[in-house]
Amino acid sequence: MLQDAFAAGRPPYEDAGVQFADNVEPHELLKLRLLNSSHQALCYFAHLAGYRLVHEAAQDRLFRGFLLGYMDEEAIPTLPPVHGVNLEEYKHTLIERFSNPQVRDTIARLCAEGSDRIPKWLVPVIRQQLATGGEIRRSAAVVASWARYAEGVDEQGQPIEVVDRLADRLTRAARRQCANPTAFIADRDLSVTWPTMSASSPPTGPPWPHCMSGGHGRR
Numbered sequence: 001m002l003q004d005a006f007a008a009g010r011p012p013y014e015d016a017g018v019q020f021a022d023n024v025e026p027h028e029l030l031k032l033r034l035l036n037s038s039h040q041a042l043c044y045f046a047h048l049a050g051y052r053l054v055h056e057a058a059q060d061r062l063f064r065g066f067l068l069g070y071m072d073e074e075a076i077p078t079l080p081p082v083h084g085v086n087l088e089e090y091k092h093t094l095i096e097r098f099s100n101p102q103v104r105d106t107i108a109r110l111c112a113e114g115s116d117r118i119p120k121w122l123v124p125v126i127r128q129q130l131a132t133g134g135e136i137r138r139s140a141a142v143v144a145s146w147a148r149y150a151e152g153v154d155e156q157g158q159p160i161e162v163v164d165r166l167a168d169r170l171t172r173a174a175r176r177q178c179a180n181p182t183a184f185i186a187d188r189d190l191s192v193t194w195p196t197m198s199a200s201s202p203p204t205g206p207p208w209p210h211c212m213s214g215g216h217g218r219r
Helices: 025-048 054-058 061-078 087-098 107-111 114-132 137-149 167-175
Strands: none
Touching: 025 054, 025 061, 025 087, 025 107, 025 114, 025 137, 054 061, 054 087, 054 107, 061 087, 061 114, 061 137, 114 137, 137 167
């Protein structure tokens, strides 16, 4: 999709299948808040559940339901009208794409660089939903899954390689959650501005059900 605003004409890109719009911002938001954010909504939970390939997690009906709920109740309400796009068809196309075993995308790739991706893709959804009184339960759960993943140890006590430019800071903050459930979202070193969130008043209370002991076993 290209914005049809060329200063001195253009080649006939449409002959090669390129689509044009007078304003591409709605299409950009569509990609960021449905495609990209859904990757984040899937990946941390999926890794903690033992999945390593995206298509395997996306074929799990629990994950599919969670992603569709996020799109329907939290992401789509923040989108402006997108000319020529049927959102009902688009969201199911995304699920089909995620579920395609021929792609063989990895959960690890989606988990990488969360400190860059979450603020750009998910936080704007949270911010807009809070401003309009909308639903954020699933978005809050995604943040919680990121924080749990960032502890660097999974539910079976196996190490997680946290690939992120802020990996050390993320892990330090995440591991403080046992003593302080809001430590992760309150850590200003992570360079994430959580809208209306504070250490004393998180949006849903502590959104993760357990903290991990020294052995990192299930409590």
